Amino acid sequence: MKDRIESFLATVFGGIFLLLSVVVVVETVSRKVFNTSLQGADELGGYALAVGSTIAFSLALMGRAHIRVDVFHEKFPRALQAALNWLSIVSLAVLGLFIAWVAWKVVGDTRQYGSTAQTPWATPLIWPQSVWYAGLAIFALVATGYAARATLLLASGRIDELNHDFHPKSAKEELKEELEDLAQRQTADEGARS
Numbered sequence: 001m002k003d004r005i006e007s008f009l010a011t012v013f014g015g016i017f018l019l020l021s022v023v024v025v026v027e028t029v030s031r032k033v034f035n036t037s038l039q040g041a042d043e044l045g046g047y048a049l050a051v052g053s054t055i056a057f058s059l060a061l062m063g064r065a066h067i068r069v070d071v072f073h074e075k076f077p078r079a080l081q082a083a084l085n086w087l088s089i090v091s092l093a094v095l096g097l098f099i100a101w102v103a104w105k106v107v108g109d110t111r112q113y114g115s116t117a118q119t120p121w122a123t124p125l126i127w128p129q130s131v132w133y134a135g136l137a138i139f140a141l142v143a144t145g146y147a148a149r150a151t152l153l154l155a156s157g158r159i160d161e162l163n164h165d166f167h168p169k170s171a172k173e174e175l176k177e178e179l180e181d182l183a184q185r186q187t188a189d190e191g192a193r194s
Contacts, residue, residue, distance in 0.1 A: 006062045009138075013055045020048040039120040047128040054135025058142045061092070068168040082159035085166040086150045093147035096140035103133045 027041035060066050068088060073081060109115075110125045117123040146166075153162040 002062060006059065009055050009059050009062075013052055013059065016048050016052050016055075020045060043117060043119045043121060043123065047131075050128065050132045051135055054132060054139060057096075057135075057139040061139070061142055061146065064166075064169050066092070070168040073168060074170070078159055078163060081167065082154060082162045085162055086154045089143070089150045089166050090147045093140070093143040096136075096143040100133070100136045100140040103129075103136045107133045 023038070023041050023044055027038050030036050030038060073084065076084070107126070107129050110129050115125045117125055150162055150166050153159070153165070
């Protein structure tokens with residue numbers, strides 16, 4: 001299930017920026033060749049960055065890619081590592097919920113005032129902000145689910161499982177993942193050539 005959600009979010013993330021790159025190319029060519037502008041590529045770029053970053057939050061969380069200062073982490077006793085790992089994910093969930101709560105207020109104000117973008121398109125901001133909020137809400141839900149699981153593991157005394165699932169990625173783990181990904185790409189390339 002986690003892999004399917006991660007794959008779906010990565011596909012949406014990639015699609016957003018692929019579409020944005022097409023818009024930027026069309027904008028650039030139309031300016032240089034036809035001396036005209038679409039009048040909105042920069043606006044779409046801002047929306048893409050806002051929505052894409054919220055999706056990236058969830059992807060980084062699922063892939064354990066959020067940066068943590070872990071210089072001494074591996075040197076601590078297992079129980080202290082578990083407590084720090086639990087504190088880390090719970091703190092991230094609290095932050096995610098807080099950001100979602102503040103974003104909800106922003107979207108509410110936008111809806112109440114009928115705010116529009118100060119651009120030639122005068123886009124009603126409720127639309128991009130709603131998608132932005134959905135991304136933040138997904139991150140808050142994912143982080144809260146992870147925090148609940150970590151809490152359950154800690155409460156049941158399964159600290160080895162907690163440490164395995166929530167510790168910061170080591171350089172060895174990242175190298176192993178990269179090498180496995182490289183091997184998969186090479187296998188796919190060889191299969192495509194056959």
